[in-house]
Amino acid sequence: MVVIVGAGYSGLLCAKRLKERGVKVRVFDFREPGGELLVFTKIPEFREHYGKFIDEMNSAISEVEVERGCVVSANPVKVLTPMGIEIINDSAVIAAGAVDCNPWTYGKRPPGVFSPETAIKLIAYGYSIGRRILLAGEDKVLDLLETVLGRKCEVERTKSTEVYVEGDKRVQSVEADGEEFKCDTLILFRGRKTFNPKNLQGELIGNAIVKGYDYSSVKKSVEDYINLKYSR
């Protein structure tokens, strides 16, 4: 049997493929299944951009059973569940996804500085995150955010991630690459990293190794893993 940690796109796809190959799986997530794609479904532009993967994931959700539990170590797998601590003597596949690097800046630390990940979630939850927004960094996800935010706010861009922030109760201006931007909100992308707070040891798959916003690569990583390990 294989224990899959995380029921986002990668974990669910992996579970589905393994099941098709007759491998027994148990999938755990400390939240409801769906991971960040579930968040993306709530913003039209994201829903459209990631549509193919969202559909794929939803079909996997209907086929795979996901258990609520927090995996705190692997080898052996130890899961905290509402029923108690469960120890499972099987190998674990870590599909816990990626997380944006913290958007730290020079200057002051006023409210109004977000990573894209936090900004996307807040938008999905129905908050307006600012009026004049500066997007800093380089990635396709920022282009997508620009379209979403551009509907209601003034949006500016800079490629630089070395930024100085001014402001006390709220961001007032941001200096990047010698240029000053007047804005109340900064969305700063410093890249993504594996989300593995318990430092679980096991095979990493999906966005846990791809570490990005490009789900074609995420999909490929899962498929490659399956083909390598379970080629028929």
Next chain:
Amino acid sequence: MNDIAIIGAGVTGSFIAKELSKYDLKVLVLERKLAPGLEQTKACSGIIHPFQLPFKLLRSRLCLEGNRMMDAEAEELGFQFKRVGLITVAKNPITFLAIPLIILYLRMHGVRAEALSKKKLLEMEPNISEKVYGGVFIPSAGVVNPVEMTAKACMFAKLNGVEFVYGCEVVGIENRGDHFVLKTKKGDFKAKVVINCAGIYADEIAKMVGYEMKIIPGKGTHIVFADRGFTNHLVVAIPLKPNKRTKGGGALIGFDGKPLWGPNLVDVESKEDTSVKREEIEGIIAKFSPLFRKTPKEIIAVYAGLRSIAGSDFVINEPIERFINVAGIQSPGLTAAPAIAKMVLEMVSRHFELRRKQSLVRPVRASKNEESICSSLSEDEIVCLCNMVTKKQILEVAEQFKSFDAVKQITWAGMDCEKCKADIMKLLGDRILKDREEEEIAWS
């Protein structure tokens, strides 16, 4: 009429409030911010220092005493405190030769210290550079979460009858002979005795009753790295010549084990200037990385705080009858807080006949062990996986303190990565945005 009004709920004011709550006194705390400890206290390094040089200073004596009291305080109030120990490293032959003298000197003042051979040192801290000569281990150094420590003192005080008013800046004081009237936007408050714990603004409070003093802000910047376990002790270098104004910072760790490098000391003009310069970050890394084989992975935050410096020592006095200054509480004020509170209790006893309360209410302690997490999972959920903080714990703190910043600092939720920040904001947005006070919730 209150017996005592405390201005400022940093660690100093909060520990005084906690101590006074054990007696039959009517005590009031007025704090400008929406929660305790959000100014100097929040921005400190969280180190429970083993000592402060030179030993003749008041702050040195209170540091030693506070350090000794800390286990009992942590137990009574229920905050996290670990004596992780401090390693001070000899980087060159001169400081290496000084080790026996250092140990003797510390022991003379009651500080336990032992010599570490290079081999032992590298066993204790494998990331330390091969180039060191040896070191001294001082086991009494510890780490806390400063805002949690402060908030727990406030919770204890509140449970035992102290009244707290947040979002309440004192803008004027009238001396009416047998009592004072404190002016705020939330109305006037009367008290027989006033204790000034306003941190960096304590000089302005003192001025309101006609006492002149000057507090100079001394900025200290820190870097937080993601690499938990990079070192397991606080690591500093033995200075060739001690600096009178600062202990010089170090490759420290937070109470959660993340590397915390700094602080430096930069004089700044303004009491609001907590901005971090790139040169400072580069300077801190350049200063401490030679102690190690490599630098820790990934910066996740940088922050600066302002020390309230009034000369070389704390200023704890009663310049005007019934007006007590607890000012200039620079480093190691966090460490000294329990001892300062005891000292102030003594001063207060001149004005009141102190009667200890028959019984005290103790705060309930949340357990973080795995069994208790499991049993909470059926009706609760984990929000922050990095620090294992549940929804219920977050909402409990949010009930008491209506500030995102306070919830983050006290529970430590969202202090490692970006995964749950939006979820915490949503949880709080739904509950506290509606009745928030004038200050904007720190969405950062």
